[in-house]
Amino acid sequence: MKNAPVNNQPISVKLDIPTGEFTPCMELDPRKVSHLSKMFSDKAAIEEIIRSGDRLVYEIRYYPFITDHSDMALGTTVIFPGTVGGEYYMTKGHFHERNDQPEVYHCVQGEGVLQLMTRQGEYVAVKWEPGTISHIPPQFAHRVVNTGSVPLVFVAVFHVAAGHDYALIEERGFKYMILEKNGQPTEVLNPRWS
Numbered sequence: 248m249k250n251a252p253v254n255n256q257p258i259s260v261k262l263d264i265p266t267g268e269f270t271p272c273m274e275l276d277p278r279k280v281s282h283l284s285k286m287f288s289d290k291a292a293i294e295e296i297i298r299s300g301d302r303l304v305y306e307i308r309y310y311p312f313i314t315d316h317s318d319m320a321l322g323t324t325v326i327f328p329g330t331v332g333g334e335y336y337m338t339k340g341h342f343h344e345r346n347d348q349p350e351v352y353h354c355v356q357g358e359g360v361l362q363l364m365t366r367q368g369e370y371v372a373v374k375w376e377p378g379t380i381s382h383i384p385p386q387f388a389h390r391v392v393n394t395g396s397v398p399l400v401f402v403a404v405f406h407v408a409a410g411h412d413y414a415l416i417e418e419r420g421f422k423y424m425i426l427e428k429n430g431q432p433t434e435v436l437n438p439r440w441s
């Protein structure tokens with residue numbers, strides 16, 4: 248997230264639910280298959296997609312609310328429907344850099360799974376539908392997987408100081424992968440954790 252100017256006044260933005268766009272918006276961050284090459288498991292499928300021009304997996308929009316006292320951020324994420332080698336489109340997933348920082352996610356469109364995991368491998372999967380609001384406690388990595396056929400849109404609220412730490416997820420992934428098998432989402436143990 249880039250630096251935003253200090254503004255001590257109340258700010259409201261307007262969310263367009265079907266697209267996840269909100270106005271005004273400070274920053275747009277597109278993530279393609281090439282940005283997730285360490286996240287998806289099928290390396291041949293990743294290479295083929297990148298060779299044929301890459302594909303957009305999700306978009307993040309941010310509004311950092313910076314004041315002279317404490318700073319929060321609003322983010323919306325739109326994960327498009329699709330798979331890479333049978334693995335559903337998903338966010339990279341991360342821990343917060345600061346171990347005292349929680350977050351709230353609110354699913355407003357689509358269906359999917361919120362995966363949560365500690366560094367010790369404690370794993371929780373939450374089925375998502377529009378209206379689900381999830382608290383992510385400090386020290387739980389979090390990733391959202393779109394298992395449906397429409398764009399999955401969710402709102403995130405967190406402290407700007409939380410920070411994003413992708414290192415362990417890049418190295419080992421989440422404990423379970425969510426793959427499409429006979430048209431159904433299926434949890435499969437990730438070999439990098441076994």
Ligand code: PA5
Nearest residue numbers: 307322324338339340341403405
């Ligand atoms: O801060 C958050 O947790 C979200 O805004 C995420 O950054 C966003 O959903 C994209 O996920 P990731 O940062 O894991 O790529």
Ligand code: NI
Nearest residue numbers: 343350389405
């Ligand atoms: Ni987060």
